[in-house]
Amino acid sequence: MKADPSMVISMRLPVETGKRLRRMANRHGWTPSDASARLIEEGLRRTEFAFIDFRDTPAGRHACIQGSSLSVWEIMQLVRGYKGSVPDVAKHLGWPQVKVQAAVHYAEAFPKEINEAIAENEEVGIEALKQMLPQTVEFAPKRPVSR
């Protein structure tokens, strides 16, 4: 998320805000400077893109759609599955099209971030699951034989 090249801007913060910033940075293992840069970038993206929010997940902070549990990458995985059809994905989710379109616009602006998350999800196959969660069982139900 951090843009390159960078520039230095000094800020004056209320003491309590600074403490909260440090607490947040510690929780994520970031420096206060890194946390500030991330929060400002997220704030700018929230301003620039409709319906976009950011949420902590076990896989890091992800862009998501307001009023939803879904990250943008999950919506874009559906968009891919529907061959780019926003109306079809909106119908699938029972959402207004404008929310799906908002996810598409965000993904177009930050393709690396979204594509990486989709690729990481695809990489979590049976072997990776068994390594993390040894009790994992693969199940393929019997399907009708087509003639």
Add this chain to the structure above:
Amino acid sequence: MLKLLLSEEIATEAAADLRRRCRVLFVQAMTEWEGGNLIGQEPCARLKKAASQQLTLVTYNRLTISILLKSWADQERAHGGVIFLDEKAIPPRETGSLALALAGLAKEAESWDWTDRVFLLR
């Protein structure tokens, strides 16, 4: 006893289809669950609530949920089971195939204790 909670990326049609196929199976879509109050909350909060109700989560999100489950396992926290879906084997748009696959699993596993079970459905 298998009780399914279908994640938000799964079309509600799949829940309806599954209920038609397995009339005794408890199936809940995330959008209907708890009046929709868990929508928008962090994955940990949803998994915690699902665990308290012995619900087995069904999801295509292997990235986030697998990390969360590992963290819970490390802390010896129990959950109500998770069924991961593979989008290449069962595309989300094929709600009938998904309902059929879940019905197939339910047929074999409906009466099991699903605590801490993890399946990858293909």
